[in-house]
Amino acid sequence: MGNWLPLEVLSEVAEYLEEDRDSLVQCTLVCRWWKAVFERLLYRKLDVRSNDLDTSIGDLSLTWFQVLISGAGNTRRSFIKRLNYHIVLPYDLGVWSNHIPDDQAYRKANDDVFRVAITDLFAALSLWENTRFSLALDLVGCQKTIEPGMEETFFDWQEEEQAAAPYQARLYSSELSKLPDLWSISKLLVSDDDINSTGIWSGTTFEIAQCFPTLQTLELDYAAHEDSESQRERRRALTEGIKKLPPTLKTFHYSELDNPIMEMENEPVDLLLGGSDMLAPTMRDFALQLRELKLIGITISPDFLWPLDQTGKPASSTTAVSWPHLETFELGLLPYLPNGECLRKVPHDYPITIKPEPFHRFCIAMGYAARHMPRLTSIEYCVCFEDDCFNRFNFSHYVSKVTATRKGILRWISRWHSEECPVQYVPDERVKNAWGWSQDTEVFNPYGLNKEIIWKLPCWPPESWSYGI
Structure with missing residues (x-):
């Protein structure tokens, strides 16, 4: 009697069973009518x-996956909306722990398997x-x-020079040049922020994305690197990769997050070593094509979108650029500048204060x-200092119902933790002028440990503004 059930009812049942893959498989065996409905859900996310x-990882191997979507199974390709590809390496070299012998044999064995896994995936998808x-x-x-007989030890943050560099799987230029273009991929997600994860070097990730x-969407979530040279290398990879x-590409999310179980503060790191912040102008130009930009856990010059001079006025080099597509923009930055300058002051006699100029800029x-x-x-x-202590700026707009x-x-x-720590940020006149704020705008200073200032702009954009596009 199952073949008499309306399509709408079967679709509702299939949606309900989406996470129960064993039941979905059984439903595809009832009849052709059921197979046509339930198989779509079975292949939607693989x-x-x-x-x-390690046979406990994933629903099926790449070899069996190729069998299922080839020949008579070609039609199943259109069912797939997300493919999670778990690259299984022979050795768990970790990201966070320091127990790994500095033995290149382990790393080479992993890289060899990683190379084959990527090559096989591209071969499987190249004709789609x-x-x-x-x-x-x-x-x-x-x-x-x-x-x-050896005991596992974890990374000693105070003995950075004694730790082996964290393992990251890599492909080199000669290998990447052999990869074909894949026209089926609209969104790429790469993550190594799980504590049990092993990472892909960010430079390799950007090279893969070029294929x-x-x-349209690129989301990269990395485990933050503890040593300064690894941080500089990743920053260089980001700067060159986005070019x-x-x-x-319309959506770009990039984050470097600390391991949540490590009780430590981010120590300021000079990422520039006396040079200029090349990430700033590169990211500014890159953002021109985007609808959504999200950067978390990095440092970048405060005025990277619109360069300012030393007094906070638009620099003479500023050109009339526009971001015709940009809709949402999110920054969650570390509490220091790219040159290592800390954004807070901690006097001997307290209270803790912030340096307001970077926030002004x-x-x-x-x-x-x-x-x-x-x-x-x-x-x-948002700039987070520790725990739930932060300085945050937020813009939004709405349509008045009246x-x-x-x-x-x-x-x-x-x-901040205490009312005795006056870290609240107060915008100055230069900020008011930049946003077209007037004396008619309402300003509120609420209560408690949250020190909040709200400006309501009577119209958005201000009538005096010209977008210049």
């Missing part, structure tokens, strides 16, 4: 492992046509490298840049 080194789906990559190591000519991403630069963002809907800017006009809201929120 977890595929690169090999059989008229399909669009998301690809997520992650690495999992199998065998621990601790010798029998997807129709890529080569396809022009179809960001708010000023964003005010001028916002004049050239006709689609802008929200800005989130006047049907668009209005803007600016918020500055500061939070």
